[in-house]
Amino acid sequence: MKLKGKKIAMLVAEGVEDYEYFVPMMRLQEEGAQVLTAALELKPLKGKNGLTITPDALIESLNADELFSIIIPGGWAPDKLRRYDVVKNLVKKIDDAKKIVGIICHGGSTAISAGIIKQGQRVTGSTGIKDDLVNVGGVWVDEPAFREGNQVWGRVVADIPDFNRELVNALVEG
Numbered sequence: 001m002k003l004k005g006k007k008i009a010m011l012v013a014e015g016v017e018d019y020e021y022f023v024p025m026m027r028l029q030e031e032g033a034q035v036l037t038a039a040l041e042l043k044p045l046k047g048k049n050g051l052t053i054t055p056d057a058l059i060e061s062l063n064a065d066e067l068f069s070i071i072i073p074g075g076w077a078p079d080k081l082r083r084y085d086v087v088k089n090l091v092k093k094i095d096d097a098k099k100i101v102g103i104i105c106h107g108g109s110t111a112i113s114a115g116i117i118k119q120g121q122r123v124t125g126s127t128g129i130k131d132d133l134v135n136v137g138g139v140w141v142d143e144p145a146f147r148e149g150n151q152v153w154g155r156v157v158a159d160i161p162d163f164n165r166e167l168v169n170a171l172v173e174g
Contacts, residue, residue: 002172004032006068011087011110012039012055015076018047019157020104024071027164033171038062040084048075060086064093069171074105074126074156082113092116095150102167104145104154111151112136122148124155 008028012021025035039045039055047053059081070091072078081087091114095101103111108125111117112132123138124146134140144159145152145166152170154163 001032002168003028003068006033006171007036007066008033008069008071008171009036009038009057009059009062009067009090010071010073011059011077011081011091012037012045012053012073013077013080014045015080016045016047016053016073017075017077017105017157018049018051018053019160020073020075020107020154021047021053022051023160024073024102024104024164024167027168028071028171031168031171033068036062040081040087059084059090062090064090064097064099067094067099069100069102070094071102071167072104072107072110074107076106078106078109082110088114098150100150100152100167100170102152102154102163104160104163105156108133108153116151118149121151122146122153124153126156 036057038057095116105126119137123133144162145154
């Protein structure tokens with residue numbers, strides 16, 4: 001229970017990649033973290049693969065100072081979430097505070113819009129957003145998962161075990 005009592009938010013919207021939400025969430029809970037499923041509305045939504053997710057917090061109610069970390073699962077949700085200032089501002093505040101930001105698959109879309117990718121930093125994710133990540137100054141790395149500063153990057157669903165390992169290690173280190 002290495003993360004006992006740590007409050008971690010996972011940002012979701014309709015079309016989130018179910019596995020990239022559920023598997024990391026369960027792994028974090030296994031380590032004792034208090035995982036908040038945060039959305040723009042408190043109503044059940046469907047993941048990309050049809051699983052139902054019920055948010056327990058509004059993104060607008062989250063306080064960056066009270067969060068230990070934030071996770072951005074992929075799927076179609078990041079493209080929806082990136083359109084809202086409340087999302088971009090929260091992600092930026094967490095990153096500016098050097099807290100861990102977990103980003104997997106299309107989650108990089110939200111990272112781009114939040115302005116947290118530094119020129120020349122390593123990035124990865126779905127090849128569907130590779131050009132976008134490169135165009136904002138990221139250096140594309142075709143690896144399953146890695147840590148770059150306070151950001152943990154994962155490529156795709158098949159890489160969730162590597163992403164989880166990197167994420168938990170980064171969170172335990174603080």
